[in-house]
Each structure stands twice: as structure tokens, then as C-alpha cells.
């Protein structure tokens with residue numbers, strides 16, 4: 001075991017409760033012959049003695065403070081990434097870069113970072129790497145690259161349900177229509193079309209009050225002067241498994257089993273089951289509102 005002293009930042013491996021648990025950051029409060037007292041990033045205290053001292057590891061110096069671009073982390077581990085996002089999120093910085101990729105953490109509250117002033121901050125920028133990470137920086141990067149190279153650009157927005165994809169799409173549309181030369185009614189129509197489309201497809205689920213039932217592929221057409229000439233929105237019905245998963249709160253594994261069973265029933269008629277079906281029975285009984 002390495003030797004630690006008061007004030008050192010370390011990784012603390014807690015007992016795993018589920019597969020997604022990773023070591024968390026902690027500060028050494030005191031060390032003596034009996035053991036070591038740590039306070040983790042969430043303010044919880046841990047007193048470690050004997051073999052549990054083996055759960056503590058030194059933190060790479062690059063992870064000590066939060067960075068704008070996580071490429072700068074010398075220890076690009078899951079724990080390092082999550083801690084960086086956590087520290088930034090606590091400082092109301094919801095956007096972080098990993099090279100060309102922008103990570104957004106949904107704040108579930110309004111931050112005043114999307115107004116006209118913020119659009120104007122990014123508008124004249126030709127090298128977005130000099131600016132703090134922001135969804136407008138991503139949009140500006142695509143816009144500038146299109147103008148410079150005269151090539152189509154794509155922005156892919158992905159994440160789990162409730163992550164903020166639909167909101168991010170609207171922000172990107174707002175930015176692109178705002179920077180494309182003179183504002184026209186066409187630009188405004190493109191921005192306005194989104195809520196109308198949402199009104200048809202969206203539904204309230206356990207994850208998101210405004211969950212999209214359709215994925216979208218949005219084409220924005222520019223002319224040679226980088227003015228918007230039109231747009232085309234294609235909608236894709238999201239997989240049905242997603243809706244079952246969200247409404248009944250099935251795990252991915254349970255959803256897979258459920259669909260295998262349904263397929264079998266549809267093909268073969270009545271069946272009797274053994275083994276894994278118990279998981280589904282329990283889950284259905286547990287999750288149905290009228291159970």
C-alpha cells in the first residue's frame with residue numbers, strides 16, 4: 001500500500017452494489033496508527049483500517065482538479081471521467097469536451113447560458129477549441145467547417161432517455177438559425193416546427209415527462225452564402241422495447257427475455273415455462289400499477 005498523508009486526494013474503492021459502481025474521489029483527513037479517515041467527494045466520511053486500506057489508491061495529479069477537455073486527464077478511466085463531470089456539474093458547468101465530443105449533463109433546471117449574448121459570444125469564433133465547452137461551440141464548429149470546406153457536416157446527439165437530446169437539438173437549431181446571416185421567417189419556422197412535431201409523438205414516461213417516441217434526422221440546407229434555404233425532418237419510430245422498458249421499468253435483460261417469450265407465444269401458442277421466466281413474473285407483479 002502507498003503511504004498517504006493529510007490532504008492527499010485518493011481513489012476509494014467502495015463495496016460494489018451494482019456493475020456501474022466505480023471508485024470515487026476522496027480526501028485524506030487524518031492518518032494514524034489505527035487507520036485512515038477519508039471524506040469522499042460527496043461529503044461522506046470513511047474510516048479505514050487493516051485490509052480495507054488496500055481499497056485506497058493514489059490519484060493521478062491530472063485528476064486533482066476539473067478540466068475543460070478530458071483528453072487532458074492523465075488517467076482516462078471511468079472513475080476519472082465521472083469525477084471530472086461531477087466536480088464541474090457542482091460548479092454549474094454542465095458541458096465538458098472529450099476532444100471533438102461534447103458531454104452534457106442534464107441540470108434539470110434553467111441556467112442562463114443560452115441567451116442572445118451567449119450566441120454572440122460564439123458567433124465570431126473561428127477556432128472553437130479556445131472557447132469553454134458549450135453546445136453553441138459544437139454548433140459553431142459544424143457551421144464554420146461547412147463554410148470553410150464546403151462540405152456537409154453532421155452533429156450526432158445521443159444519450160439515454162431524459163439525457164437532454166431533444167433540448168440539445170432545439171438549442172443547436174436555435175444557434176444555427178441565429179448565425180445564418182439575416183433572420184428570415186424560414187429560420188423561425190424551422191425552430192417552431194420542433195415543438196409541433198413533439199406534440200404528436202412525445203409522451204410522459206417514468207424517465208422523462210416529455211419523452212420522444214420518434215428519433216429525428218434533421219437536414220438543414222444552406223446556399224453558397226451560408227444562408228438557410230430549407231430544412232427536412234425525418235422521423236424514426238423508436239424501438240418498441242424502449243417503451244416497454246420505460247413504462248414497466250424492466251431491465252434490459254428482462255426486456256430481452258420478455259420479447260423472446262412473446263415471440264415464442266406468438267409462434268407456438270400456449271407454452272409452459274421454467275427458469276428465467278420467474279424473473280419476469282416477479283418484475284411484472286412488482287411493476288404493474290394495479291398489482
Ligand SMILES: Nc1ncnc2c1ncn2[C@@H]1O[C@H](COP(=O)(O)OP(=O)(O)OP(=O)(O)O)[C@@H](O)[C@H]1O
Pocket residue numbers: 106107108109110111159160161162163164165166167168207208210211212213
Ligand atoms: N440543457 C438543459 N437545461 C435545462 N434543462 C434541461 C436541459 N436539457 C434537458 N433538460 C430537462 O430535461 C428534460 C428531458 O430532456 P429531453 O426531453 O431533451 O430528453 P431526451 O434525451 O430527448 O429524452 P427521450 O430520449 O426520452 O426523448 C427536459 O424536458 C428539460 O426539463
Ligand SMILES: [Mg+2]
Pocket residue numbers: 165166167210211212
Ligand atoms: Mg427526446
